[in-house]
Amino acid sequence: MNKLHELAQILSRHSFASEQIQPTLVPRLSIFHADRPTTRTPAVYHPLFCLVVSGRKQVFFGEKTSEYAPGDCFLVTVNLPVVGTILQALPETPYLSLCLDLHPTTLAEIAIRAPVVSSTTPGSNQGLQVGTATTEVIDAAFRLAQLLDNLQHVDVLAPLYEQELLYRLYVGPWGRSLLSASQANSRLSKVGRAIAWLHEHYTTDYTADELARIAGMSVSTMNRHFREITAMSPLEYQKCIRLQEARRLLTSQLTDVSSTGYAVGYSSPSQFNREYSRLFGESPGRHASRMRSAKE
Structure with a gap:
């Protein structure tokens, strides 16, 4: 039986179709499970490794678009606002x-014990990288997932299997x-420090000097590395965070459309409507109306 098919059976047994990431009883291991196509849905990816086992997904971040099929995997090394379908x-x-969430301590332990990683490869500085999983990576992921059927072994074997999976990634092009x-x-x-500040202060206006000081870089260096890593400028990044929070507020009906833009930091309603429509493919008013209809 194909290893990805076996892995899909394990993940199906331990998850349900929720279109949200679901934690498991194996530390740092989670599952995403959807049983139907979706419209554009916002999310913030935190540092993690993800292996696509079945189905297909498309992700937009900044001006980039990535599509994932079974056997593809991606690595996220900073918090990234994305829109997925x-x-x-x-x-x-x-x-x-x-x-699998990336654990800094585990990564540091592997870096100390593993061989020196290869020189920088194209795209290796980007915060989201996509590739095809090797047989070794799939095998390591399979062993980690198998623990969901054998929870009595989690305490001893999960740290070993997690290290094996990360090691297989470390000695490859993502090292x-x-x-x-x-x-x-x-x-x-x-850059991660600047990103963390933007998440915490997404409604706040700031100067380039202030954000560069938080990052511990010059303005030009920070702007260059920020765009290289996130595929966005700091201003574009903050805009994505604002729009994602606006969508959350509209979905939960905590605010109405007219006040949502102001709540997330927009001073111009027309700019809010325009940028919301561009990111999500529908106006905030249409989204709010659709949410109301779904709950009636």
């Missing part, structure tokens, strides 16, 4: 992916990215 999923063949994620003073970590 499930392209292919059915109840009998759902979209399933296995996700440089994982090394940077484990280092507190790398350019990735410095």
Whole structure:
């Protein structure tokens, strides 16, 4: 039986179709399970590794678009606001992916003990990288997922299988990215400090000098590395966070359309409507109306 098919059976047994990431009883291991295609849905990816097991998905971040099919995997090394769409999923063949949160301490331990990683490869500084999983990576992910059927072994074997999976990634083309994620003073970590500030203060206006000071870089260096890592400028990044929070507010009906833009930091209603429509493919008013109809 194909290893991805076996892995899909395990993930199906331990998840349900919720279109949200679901934690498991194996530390840092989670599952995404959807049984139908979806419209554009916002999310913030945190540092993780993800292996697509079945179905197809498309993700937009900044000006980039990535599409994932079974056997594809992606690595996220900083918090990234994205918009995702499930392209292919059915109840009998759902979209399933296995996700493992990146643990800095574990990455640092591997970096100390593993061989020196290869030189920088194209795109290795980007915060989201996509590739095809090797047989070794799939096998390691399969062993980790099997623990969901044998929870009595989790305490002893989960740390070993997690290290094996991360090691397989580390000695491949993503080694440089994982090394940077484990280092507190790398350019990735410095940009990460600016990103964390933007998440906490997404409604706040700021100057380029202020954000560069938070990152511990010059303005030009921070702007260059920020765009290289996130595919966005800091201003574009903050805009994505604002729009995602606006969608959350409209979905939960905590505010009406007229006040939502102001609540997330917009001073111009027309700009809010325009940028919301561009990111999500529908106006905030249409989205709010659709949510109301769904709940009636």
